[in-house]
Amino acid sequence: MPTKKHYLVFGAGAIGTTLAAWLNSSGVRVSIFDKPEACVHINQHGLEVYFGDQPKKRYRSWVQAYSNFNSILAPDVIILCVKNYSLEAVSKLLVANFGSTIPIVALQNGVENQNILPKYFDKIVYGVVCYNAWVDGFGVVGYQKKGPIALGYIDNVIDADLSGIVEDFNRGVETKNYPSLNDAAHSKIVINLTNSLTTLVALHKNDQANSKRFQILITSMIFEGVQVMKAAGYKESKLGGMPSWLLIAAASVLPGFITRKAYLKNLKKMVVSSMAQDIIVNGGNTSELESINGYVLSLANAYDVKTPVNSAIYQICKSEFVKSPFKPVTVDYIWKQVKRHKILAG
Known part of the structure; x- marks a missing residue:
């Protein structure tokens, strides 16, 4: 009816x-x-x-x-x-x-x-x-x-x-x-942080399953995001199969070979993100970079949480997303920029 x-x-x-x-x-x-x-x-x-x-x-x-x-x-x-x-x-x-x-x-x-x-x-x-x-x-x-x-x-x-x-x-x-919708929204934001990285490398076209550096970058971005949300007072939401914050914390400290099976399973879930749709598929230069990554970095600044990986990738995105046409960058390039950013940030 x-x-x-x-x-x-x-x-x-x-x-x-x-x-x-x-x-x-x-x-x-x-x-x-x-x-x-x-x-x-x-x-x-x-x-x-x-x-x-x-x-x-x-x-x-x-x-x-x-x-x-x-x-x-x-x-x-x-x-x-x-x-x-x-x-x-x-x-x-x-x-x-x-x-x-x-x-x-x-x-x-x-x-x-x-x-x-x-x-x-x-x-x-x-x-x-x-x-x-x-x-x-x-x-x-x-x-x-x-x-x-x-x-x-x-x-x-x-x-x-x-x-x-x-x-x-x-x-x-x-x-x-x-x-607790705000908790759910902020838990989702943590996961959405990685849309920027997967767009930079055009993950839907360039498989990164064999890249250990990509695994470290993905894991670090999410872990930093969790630390920011905890500092800001938001609670974990496990809605819709989101990875637990405990699992995210474990993945950030355990050797990669131990967490690799779970990582590869989640990597397969990363299809064309809404950010990649905007930047790569539609050929635009407007995206959710500010409302997702920029927002998390503003919270990090407000609560004095260090986010060197997210900060570096955000800056790379700001530089690359305005280029027309957009061309994917390599994981090695991102890795070097992240290391450089960590050194400059002390």
Whole structure:
């Protein structure tokens, strides 16, 4: 039986496409908004999603796509699936067309949305997406696993609106009402730190399974991130199979050959990240570098936590991501820059 609420997914990227397809297939009333060329393709061919490395086994879902606000059936809830760097412009657009009282479900990486969205909307449900997905083309998206998604208010309030949204989401994808949402968001940020490194080396094209230096860099970035979050008072969240902070700490001190099996297992999970999608696939120079890596470094500075590996890789990204076209750098180059940064930092 179809849901009473009509959901508008704003943004037909990896998360927006998978979510719209899953919700639609389970009887949730959903439509999608994106640029005209994407909508033409979606309305002609539907949304196509596939699991893992099986692009030929696609599931097709027919979801109405709009590129013009005048033709949209007024939604009851907007699911915001655009990046943080687009939020200001998109929020102004949505307020102009639907007002500030419409409920928003915000599915961005990081916590920058917590500073932007309250300026425009009265009721915001924040979400942490705990699965990887990537775009092959208009309306065509692969995903690594189906969910979960954590939803909640920042002030830990639970009301009928939130419960209803969680119930509707659960029809299509595992979704949890998560009281400690800020802890979950910051745990996810720690994992997202490595998107910068995997983008620098274009991991989806250049296998690094045999590189011991790459393993050390990945492990060090995550460990530094955990130290920052602990200092800032955030607690660990194991939502969605995130590696435990105890395991991360162990990996930072144990010999590489002991942790290698677990590392290689996690390395296989690192598909095309949202940052690589922006910089490499789309050929742009705008990414989530500031809202993820820059944010963690600002916390590190505030709480006096040393982050030499993250600091060095952040500087390399700032230098390399503005180049057009972007060209991947080698692990050896990154390694030398990290060593140099450690020396300069004392």
